[in-house]
Amino acid sequence: MLRNYAKIARRNLWRNKTFSAINIFGLAIGIAACFFIFQYVYFESSYDRFNKNAGNIYRIPISYSGSMANVPTTAANHPAVGPAMKADFPEVLDYVRVVSVSLFMNASTMSYEALNAEPKTFNESKIFLADASFFNVFSYPLVFGDRKTCLTEANTIAISASEAKKYFGTKNPVGQVLKMNGRMPMKVTAVFQDVPENSHIKFDMLISFETVGPNWGKDVWTWPEFYNYVVLAPGTDVKKLEAKFPAFIQKYLGAKMKELSFGNTFELQPITDIHLNSNLLKEAEANGSEKEIYFLAIIGAFILFIAWINYINLSTAKSMERAKEVGLRKVVGAEKQQLVVQFLLESFIVNVLALLLALIIIVSFIPFFNDFIGKNISAGFFSTGLGSLPVFWMSVLGIFVFGALLVGAYPAFVLSSFMPAAVLKGLMIKSNKGISLRRVLVSFQFVLSIILISATLIVFRQFNYMRNGNLGYKKDQVLIVKSPAIVDSTIGGKYNFFKSELKQTPSVSGATTTSDIPGSMIRYRNSVRRANQDQSHNFTSYLMEIDENFIPAYKIELIAGKNFTATDSSSLNLKSNNKIIVNEEVIESLGYKSADEAINQDVLFRLGQEDLPCKIIGVMKNFHQRSLKEKFDPILCYYPSYSDWKYISVNINVSNASKSITDIGESYKKAFPGNPFEYFFLDEYFNQQYQADNRLGNVFGLFAILAILVASMGLLGLSSFVIKLRTKEIGVRKVLGASVGGLLVLVSKDFIKLVGFAAIIAIPIIYFSAKDWLNSYAFHISLGWAIFIVPPVILLTITLITICLQSLKTALMNPVKSLRSE
Numbered sequence: 001m002l003r004n005y006a007k008i009a010r011r012n013l014w015r016n017k018t019f020s021a022i023n024i025f026g027l028a029i030g031i032a033a034c035f036f037i038f039q040y041v042y043f044e045s046s047y048d049r050f051n052k053n054a055g056n057i058y059r060i061p062i063s064y065s066g067s068m069a070n071v072p073t074t075a076a077n078h079p080a081v082g083p084a085m086k087a088d089f090p091e092v093l094d095y096v097r098v099v100s101v102s103l104f105m106n107a108s109t110m111s112y113e114a115l116n117a118e119p120k121t122f123n124e125s126k127i128f129l130a131d132a133s134f135f136n137v138f139s140y141p142l143v144f145g146d147r148k149t150c151l152t153e154a155n156t157i158a159i160s161a162s163e164a165k166k167y168f169g170t171k172n173p174v175g176q177v178l179k180m181n182g183r184m185p186m187k188v189t190a191v192f193q194d195v196p197e198n199s200h201i202k203f204d205m206l207i208s209f210e211t212v213g214p215n216w217g218k219d220v221w222t223w224p225e226f227y228n229y230v231v232l233a234p235g236t237d238v239k240k241l242e243a244k245f246p247a248f249i250q251k252y253l254g255a256k257m258k259e260l261s262f263g264n265t266f267e268l269q270p271i272t273d274i275h276l277n278s279n280l281l282k283e284a285e286a287n288g289s290e291k292e293i294y295f296l297a298i299i300g301a302f303i304l305f306i307a308w309i310n311y312i313n314l315s316t317a318k319s320m321e322r323a324k325e326v327g328l329r330k331v332v333g334a335e336k337q338q339l340v341v342q343f344l345l346e347s348f349i350v351n352v353l354a355l356l357l358a359l360i361i362i363v364s365f366i367p368f369f370n371d372f373i374g375k376n377i378s379a380g381f382f383s384t385g386l387g388s389l390p391v392f393w394m395s396v397l398g399i400f401v402f403g404a405l406l407v408g409a410y411p412a413f414v415l416s417s418f419m420p421a422a423v424l425k426g427l428m429i430k431s432n433k434g435i436s437l438r439r440v441l442v443s444f445q446f447v448l449s450i451i452l453i454s455a456t457l458i459v460f461r462q463f464n465y466m467r468n469g470n471l472g473y474k475k476d477q478v479l480i481v482k483s484p485a486i487v488d489s490t491i492g493g494k495y496n497f498f499k500s501e502l503k504q505t506p507s508v509s510g511a512t513t514t515s516d517i518p519g520s521m522i523r524y525r526n527s528v529r530r531a532n533q534d535q536s537h538n539f540t541s542y543l544m545e546i547d548e549n550f551i552p553a554y555k556i557e558l559i560a561g562k563n564f565t566a567t568d569s570s571s572l573n574l575k576s577n578n579k580i581i582v583n584e585e586v587i588e589s590l591g592y593k594s595a596d597e598a599i600n601q602d603v604l605f606r607l608g609q610e611d612l613p614c615k616i617i618g619v620m621k622n623f624h625q626r627s628l629k630e631k632f633d634p635i636l637c638y639y640p641s642y643s644d645w646k647y648i649s650v651n652i653n654v655s656n657a658s659k660s661i662t663d664i665g666e667s668y669k670k671a672f673p674g675n676p677f678e679y680f681f682l683d684e685y686f687n688q689q690y691q692a693d694n695r696l697g698n699v700f701g702l703f704a705i706l707a708i709l710v711a712s713m714g715l716l717g718l719s720s721f722v723i724k725l726r727t728k729e730i731g732v733r734k735v736l737g738a739s740v741g742g743l744l745v746l747v748s749k750d751f752i753k754l755v756g757f758a759a760i761i762a763i764p765i766i767y768f769s770a771k772d773w774l775n776s777y778a779f780h781i782s783l784g785w786a787i788f789i790v791p792p793v794i795l796l797t798i799t800l801i802t803i804c805l806q807s808l809k810t811a812l813m814n815p816v817k818s819l820r821s822e
Helices: 002-015 017-045 081-088 161-168 238-242 245-260 271-277 290-318 323-331 336-373 390-416 420-424 435-468 491-503 550-554 584-590 654-671 682-725 727-735 740-774 785-812 815-819
Strands: 057-059 062-066 092-100 109-112 120-123 127-130 142-145 156-160 177-180 184-192 205-208 227-232 262-266 478-482 508-514 524-530 539-545 558-561 578-583 602-607 610-620 635-638 647-652 679-681
Touching (some): 002 017, 017 290, 017 336, 017 682, 081 245, 109 161, 120 161, 156 161, 161 184, 245 262, 290 336, 290 682, 336 682, 435 740, 435 785, 478 654, 491 508, 524 584, 539 584, 550 647, 584 610, 584 635, 654 679, 679 682, 682 740, 682 785
Parallel strands (some): 156 184, 539 635, 578 610
Antiparallel strands (some): 057 227, 092 227, 109 120, 142 184, 478 679, 524 539, 558 610, 578 635, 602 610
16 A cells, blocks of 8 residues: 555655745745754854863853943953862862963974074964863863973973974974973973864963963952852852852952952853853854844744745645545545545655755765865764754754655645545636635745845845944054064164065055954053042053054044154153043043043053053044954053064955065064064954854854755746646636736735735834844944844745746647637
8 A cells, every 4th residue: 555655645745846945045044044053052152062061161251340340341350269179169170371472472483403404483373371281170181291291381282283393204203302482491281172163262282381380370350351260169159159159259369459449250151051152252163143043043943944834735725726636535435534635645755855855965065064164064063063963963863754744744634635526527626725825824924035135234234334334443454563583682673674664665654553353352451540539430441552553554533733743752741741532432420511621631550560651642532352242442542662563453455465474574584683574464363253153154154055055946836836736717818808917916916915914924023123133232233124124025026027937838828729628
């Protein structure tokens, strides 16, 4: 019997090739899209879960109030926090502190000098200091070395496998010595596997904390730049432990908070929450968004539902054609149960074919998808990824069975319920059975399509606005050269020589030296107030070191006062008013009504334990130091001594960029011998802040298009069948004088009504969802009328094109042929 059912099912599928292809391809695209989306969602949710003790590892951010209320919650904390917590709380089993070496030096080079070989010297940007407990707390695998002892001694370093290959080739580098900045020997004690993509912190080298000094930082409570992680005892009540923090903070920071009129709070942040639920100041890497990831998951479900809806719509629409088959089979003795099994078997065959096709699509396109999103999310799929979870395979089986039953059950029961007498008399052809359900399902598809089109437009408009918005300075055609790491007492003269060389380079139109560049958070910050105010009026500002060329080179608008001159270069001191330039945010926080009012006013800037007297000589217009996700930062600038420079920004002529870079590189090597020449373009560097957003936008756009494509395939099949049913009616109307345009309107008007109804439902959903999402950005687009009008128009256009292409042939057909269609 089953063989007979299978034979009939095969014949029916082959007889209706177009409808079978639409169902199979639609379901296959839906299943494949679901896989890609949920694999991406799983990968984004898997960050830091590779650590064996991930459930008990917490990071300790710091929040501010009082005079420092303008400082957002910061991922980093004081270096003394971890050691103090282990000493004071029995629940804390261990701790580790991690900090970038850039906090201690402007640039870092590593070199390896092998016997009878040229030294290998590279700039390194991902070097961190870490406690000896690092590899005990985290589970990064070691290739060589002892994880318990590799960071216990001063001047020891653990390097990644890629770094080991870069410096030492294929040999075991443990025991070899790297030289940092040409003068600091670092003994290699371990090699770890390259940090996995799903780690919230990326590093290439780890230097022992002991290198800074024995027990350094365990009593430092005035430098919140260090990531502190603690390991809690299993079963610890996190809320009860956090309830002890106010007393802990008062014990160590109470005097300082009282003196400077600010407050602090700490919290325990699970490391598994960092990537998707943390957007704090000083994050180690750009993080994702749980809300946006789960919205992608919803899109995946939408695509599958749209494919299922297509199957139900087409199957019930085709029921009119199969009505006589059902009637005849019932007349010859077929029971309803047998017919239900027959149609369910057809559904299972379609789903099996769709699943096989989906597997082919997945295997064929997963490498392209990895490249598309810039992450290898398929690595370790069967060993540690989604494929290693039994629940995944159970879910695949469950979705397959559920889908086959869901899309097959309704058509099966509709078809098997036909009455033989009515069918054989032709009465079922005129029946409205199933039309209401099809209208509801098509309307649901249209609602989803309008929402997805709107969401895609909003996402891309917002991301385009962030990438191309007015930042308040020039970021194009700016080459950033890293300052030399190998320096000596003659560095000032070398900088002057390099600048003079740049002035003689025809392709260079300007250059400036700074401590920070746009595109990342400024390293240093401290409190500022008017000179005639007490410390209760302190607020926090960022300190940026610039020269006299910074404002003209970046074309920043100076709205009041004057710029620095070359004679203003000096170190901050306590004896005289230090000249400073500030932005509008600082002026507003100081309480001045205008920029002009602030000129030549005296302020006090806190540096270390001292208040430095400063005089405002200029006010810059606000500019975006960081991405447009963030508010304007309050920035205070001064002209430091040469040793504080970190970047050299060079305005170049991009018509011959390679020649410009070559010329600048030659001048750099003359000025700073022994230092590798490393550069990048500012616009590319600045846009790195949007990597996660770009990735999300690409994924979102891709699957929104797929969802609309699947819906269009269903609409194509459904409209084709509807037109086929109305072929005779169209012929009669044409004989009676109906125009081609009138016939097209006749066929499409029902679908136009459904699009209008869907738009009424979708627009409020779009408005509230978009408003909520955009409010997470400090600077964002406005929701104009186009956002609500364009998506329904796009959908209506797609619908009309699809229907008209199908109906035009019938409308132009000779009425004689149309009237013979039955």
